[in-house]
Amino acid sequence: MDETLTRAPLAYENKKFLDSPDARILRILSEYSEPLARFRRERIQDTVVFFGSARFHSRHDSQRTLELLEKPGSRALASPAEQEQVLRARAAVEMARYYEDARGLACKLTEWAMKIPSKRRRFVVTTGGGPGIMEAANQGAREAGGKTIGLNINLPYEQMPNRYISPELNFDFHYFFMRKLWFAYLAKALIVFPGGFGTCDELFEILTLAQTEKLAKKILVVMYGSEYWKSVFNLQAMVDAGTISANDVNSFKMVDSVDEAFAYLQEGLTRYHLNAQPPHKAPEIAKTRP
Numbered sequence: 001m002d003e004t005l006t007r008a009p010l011a012y013e014n015k016k017f018l019d020s021p022d023a024r025i026l027r028i029l030s031e032y033s034e035p036l037a038r039f040r041r042e043r044i045q046d047t048v049v050f051f052g053s054a055r056f057h058s059r060h061d062s063q064r065t066l067e068l069l070e071k072p073g074s075r076a077l078a079s080p081a082e083q084e085q086v087l088r089a090r091a092a093v094e095m096a097r098y099y100e101d102a103r104g105l106a107c108k109l110t111e112w113a114m115k116i117p118s119k120r121r122r123f124v125v126t127t128g129g130g131p132g133i134m135e136a137a138n139q140g141a142r143e144a145g146g147k148t149i150g151l152n153i154n155l156p157y158e159q160m161p162n163r164y165i166s167p168e169l170n171f172d173f174h175y176f177f178m179r180k181l182w183f184a185y186l187a188k189a190l191i192v193f194p195g196g197f198g199t200c201d202e203l204f205e206i207l208t209l210a211q212t213e214k215l216a217k218k219i220l221v222v223m224y225g226s227e228y229w230k231s232v233f234n235l236q237a238m239v240d241a242g243t244i245s246a247n248d249v250n251s252f253k254m255v256d257s258v259d260e261a262f263a264y265l266q267e268g269l270t271r272y273h274l275n276a277q278p279p280h281k282a283p284e285i286a287k288t289r290p
Contacts, residue, residue, distance in 0.1 A: 035182055047124045048126065048269075050125065052132060054133070062096040098133065098194055099136045107143050110148075111146075112262075123188060124141075125146065126151065130159045149165065150170050187219055206221060218272040220272075221253070235248075235249050
């Protein structure tokens, strides 16, 4: 007796196939097309990207942690490991200034950008969506009343999106390279606060794209905290060795205050992206046909 077959699932509804190696290209395309659709819907023309350590906390939270460790009767000084914990807490209080500065700078940039006459949203604050400097920048933009973007990444230790991201602009990526594409594609400025391997990776990727003229637009690069960055990188050694040119060190601007960073960004964004077109203009996604 003939058996009646049930209807096979549509390929794009077949989860087993979509999760397989054969469908990798579809997953990659999805991480391009789905964000593109949302950016169009939310009228995002361009962005200002904040990078920096996920390990920094607000001044209030850092100070509170230190006070709890140092209060009379605390066990924090009972062993070398606990003494190390106190030293780290003191360092966290010192580095908390970068959290506060990122928050203040994002707020000022957003307040200014929201006053620009445009049908689309200009210079929207964008981060990697996690804690630390990312949270601070999203918070500052939110406090200014603007939209703010979080480009999160799916990691084994579950980096969760911070609460200040605009819900409609909260993204989660599987592929690092697709996440990096969206950091760079809409960016008109990159602000790099003190950070670790990930921050350095993202910084040098943008500098390399600029050096090799793979960017069709001018991206302003700001390195915030000259004391930190000069202690981490000796770029003059690269110049002396001939591995980069002397002019390459002019690819970025080092700053040490919110006002200095804002003045540089406001002038540069106005000159290159509001009052004049860059030499090779990249197509705006809001004008790109589906």
